[in-house]
Amino acid sequence: MKMKIYRNIALTLVCIILGVMVSWQYKSVNFNQKSVQQNYKRVEEVMDELLSEKHKNELLSQRLNELNKEIEDYKNATNAYAALSKALARAEMIAGLTDVKGPGVIVTLDNNIEKNGYVEETHILSVINELRASDAQAISINGERIVAMSEVRNTVNYIMINGKQMRPPFVIKAIADPDKLESSLTLLGGVKENLELIYHIKVDIKKSDNIEIPKVRDDGTVIKTDKLTPVND
Amino acid sequence: MSKKDTRLVFFIAFVMFGLLLSVQFKSILKVNSKKLSVENKIVLYKDQLEAEKEKTKYLEEQISLAEKDRENLLNELIESQGDEYLLALKEKLDRTNLIAGLTGVKGPGIIIELDDAPGRNPDNPFEDPNDLIIHEPDILTILNELKKLGAQAISINGERLVSTSEQICAGPTILINNKRYPVPYVISVIGDPEMLYNGISESFIVYILRSYRIRVDIKKSNEIIIPKYEYLQKDIVGEGTLK
Numbered sequence: 066m067k068m069k070i071y072r073n074i075a076l077t078l079v080c081i082i083l084g085v086m087v088s089w090q091y092k093s094v095n096f097n098q099k100s101v102q103q104n105y106k107r108v109e110e111v112m113d114e115l116l117s118e119k120h121k122n123e124l125l126s127q128r129l130n131e132l133n134k135e136i137e138d139y140k141n142a143t144n145a146y147a148a149l150s151k152a153l154a155r156a157e158m159i160a161g162l163t164d165v166k167g168p169g170v171i172v173t174l175d176n177n178i179e180k181n182g183y184v185e186e187t188h189i190l191s192v193i194n195e196l197r198a199s200d201a202q203a204i205s206i207n208g209e210r211i212v213a214m215s216e217v218r219n220t221v222n223y224i225m226i227n228g229k230q231m232r233p234p235f236v237i238k239a240i241a242d243p244d245k246l247e248s249s250l251t252l253l254g255g256v257k258e259n260l261e262l263i264y265h266i267k268v269d270i271k272k273s274d275n276i277e278i279p280k281v282r283d284d285g286t287v288i289k290t291d292k293l294t295p296v297n298d
Numbered sequence: 299m300s301k302k303d304t305r306l307v308f309f310i311a312f313v314m315f316g317l318l319l320s321v322q323f324k325s326i327l328k329v330n331s332k333k334l335s336v337e338n339k340i341v342l343y344k345d346q347l348e349a350e351k352e353k354t355k356y357l358e359e360q361i362s363l364a365e366k367d368r369e370n371l372l373n374e375l376i377e378s379q380g381d382e383y384l385l386a387l388k389e390k391l392d393r394t395n396l397i398a399g400l401t402g403v404k405g406p407g408i409i410i411e412l413d414d415a416p417g418r419n420p421d422n423p424f425e426d427p428n429d430l431i432i433h434e435p436d437i438l439t440i441l442n443e444l445k446k447l448g449a450q451a452i453s454i455n456g457e458r459l460v461s462t463s464e465q466i467c468a469g470p471t472i473l474i475n476n477k478r479y480p481v482p483y484v485i486s487v488i489g490d491p492e493m494l495y496n497g498i499s500e501s502f503i504v505y506i507l508r509s510y511r512i513r514v515d516i517k518k519s520n521e522i523i524i525p526k527y528e529y530l531q532k533d534i535v536g537e538g539t540l541k
Contacts, residue, residue, distance in 0.1 A: 072304055079311050086315075090322050097329040104336040111343040118350040121476075125357040132364040139371040142379050149372070149384065153391045159527075160398035161461050190438045197464035198473075204461075212461040213399055213452070216445035290396055292450050292488050293403040296523060 158202075160288075161212040161281040165203045167240040169276040170247055172196075174260070175234040175267040182265030184233050186217040186224060192237055193217075195256045199249040201239040203278045207231050210281040212288070227287045234267075243272040358528070399460040399527040403451050405488040407522040408495050410440070413482040415511040429510045432481065436512075437465050437472065439503045444487050447497040451488040451524045455479040458527040475527070482513075491518040 138148035157163045172192055174184045193211060196204055204211040209227045218225040223232050239246055250270055251257050260266045281287055376385050395401045415430035441459070444452060452459045457474045466473040471480045487494055495518050498504060504514050 076304065076307060076311075079308070083311055083314060083318075086318055090318055093322070094325050097325060101329060101332050101336065104333060104340070108336055108339050108343065111340055111347060115343050115347045115350060117476075118347060118354065122350060122353050122357060125354065125361065129357060129361050129364060132361060132368060136364060136368050136371060139368060139375055142375060142381065142384070145372070145375055145384060146387070149387045149391060153387065153394060156391060156394040156398045156400055159400065159460060159462075160394050162394060162397065186442065187435060187439065190442055191435065194434070194438055194464055194466075197462055198466050200462075202462060212397075213459050213463065214445050214449060215461075216442055218446055288397050289448065289450050290393075292405040292407070292490070293396060294405055295392070295396060296402045296404050 161203065161210045162283060164277065164280050165240060166275060166277045167202075168243050168274045169201070169238065169240040169272075170196075170243050170250070171271045171273055171276065172237040172239070172250065173234050173267075173269040173271075174237065175269075177265050177267050180265035182267070184224070184235060184266055185264075186219040188260055188264060188266060189217050189224070189226075189235060189237070191256055191259075192250075195250055196237070196239040196241070196246060199241060199245050201241040201246065203240045205238045205278045207236055208279060210279055212281050214289075215281075215287070227282065238276050238278055240276055240278060243274075247272055395526075399451070399458045402524065402526045403488060404521055404523045405450070406491045406520050407449075407486065407488040407518075408491055408498070409517045409519055409522065410485040410487070410498065411482050411513070411515040411517075412437075412440075412485070412507075413513040413515075415513070430512065432483065432507070432512060434465060434472075436503065436507060437483065440485065440498070440501075441465070443498055443501050443503060444485070444489075444494065447489065447494050449487045449489045449494065453486045453524045455484055456525055458525055460527045486522050486524055488522050488524060491520070 135148050135152065138144040154163070158165065174188060174192065176183050189206065193204060193206075206226050209215070209229055209231075211226075215227050216225075220230075223230045224235070225231065247270055249255065257268045257270065260268050372388060375381075376388060392401070396403065412432055414432060417430075437454075441452065454465070454472070454474050457463075457477060457479070460475075463475050464473070471478050472483060473479075495516060499516055504516075507514050
């Protein structure tokens with residue numbers, strides 16, 4: 066009789082230990098898997114960073130080569146003209162001081178009066194930013210070149226860009242890889258969908274192989290440099 | 299319960315026990331080997347990344363040296379030749395570089411420092427944590443306000459804004475000119491300090507951000523230095539798609 070009780074107690078104990086072990090085991094296996102997954106994620110992050118750094122270095126070495134070539138050119142006057150003109154053309158392009166043409170997209174934003182959707186400055190800003198994010202090299206809105214210091218200003222009756230009054234529709238032209246521009250704008254949950262679904266604005270996107278974008282008005286109203294002193298570091 | 303039954307139960311229990319042990323052992327071995335290979339990879343990539351960063355630093359130094367060389371050579375050439383056309387061309391280039399953001403500049407202006415809210419509000423547990431961090435549209439709006447107030451040059455965390463600069467929020471960081479920066483965001487602006495300071499302090503966007511306890515610190519300064527635009531896209535550098 067006594068023997069039987071001991072046996073039962075022992076049996077119960079073994080079963081309890083077994084149960085605890087099973088749950089422990091389950092947890093530990095789960096945990097291990099999670100930590101491995103986290104490590105994989107970290108690998109991906111580091112790899113991304115590495116790739117972008119490599120890409121950057123490629124561009125930098127290319128720039129260095131160009132500079133060295135320019136230095137050679139500046140050693141005699143005839144070559145210096147050409148080199149200087151080339152440097153000037155490049156700077157003018159970045160500054161937005163030349164007319165440019167190339168492939169890209171035309172985005173038209175318009176009010177949707179039936180649905181109470183009106184174009185505002187933030188909508189235009191988000192489109193410009195998205196275009197820049199997809200490496201747009203030149204942008205204009207209703208013929209006004211967008212440069213670094215271009216503002217978009219809401220007023221009651223119109224929107225002002227580069228100090229010029231504008232009314233909808235807003236025709237935004239951008240030069241870059243048309244497919245890249247279009248796909249980044251039309252992404253699910255992207256700018257186009259946001260503007261249409263949340264703000265009820267009419268958005269039309271057209272790809273084009275020949276977009277012309279005018280230079281910025283250089284009449285002292287858009288570009289001001291009186292407060293800037295160059296520093297050579 | 300007969301002795302035979304008890305033995306059976308014990309037998310089953312021990313078989314399971316053994317099975318468990320072996321499964322556990324195997325899983326740990328497997329995970330360890332995986333972990334090791336993954337960790338090795340991380341170490342490897344990090345070493346490579348370190349090397350690439352060194353290279354970047356070296357290249358950037360070389361580029362700035364080369365730019366100085368070029369400047370000196372050009373000045374010498376103009377002086378020795380006394381060529382007016384060359385001089386005019388160079389002056390035009392200097393002004394264009396200034397407008398394009400290809401020259402470092404200094405001048406009076408303001409510095410804005412933006413940082414996420416310090417933490418949740420203990421009195422309001424239903425607060426959306428999303429409201430407590432700085433988002434892409436906030437930055438875009440602030441920059442646009444600054445441009446309205448006549449800003450002449452802007453940098454974010456030392457990254458000069460040019461006509462093609464994007465600002466993308468990617469998680470807790472921001473991407474500017476293809477470079478990634480964490481909070482706090484320091485926006486340096488050159489322009490009329492009074493106008494910029496008053497205008498931005500009273501702007502709606504700063505009021506909204508402050509109401510969510512996002513830290514907005516605005517300071518006037520007489521000498522703000524904004525570096526030139528460094529990173530150039532391939533297409534603009536070379537004979538790209540532009541005319």
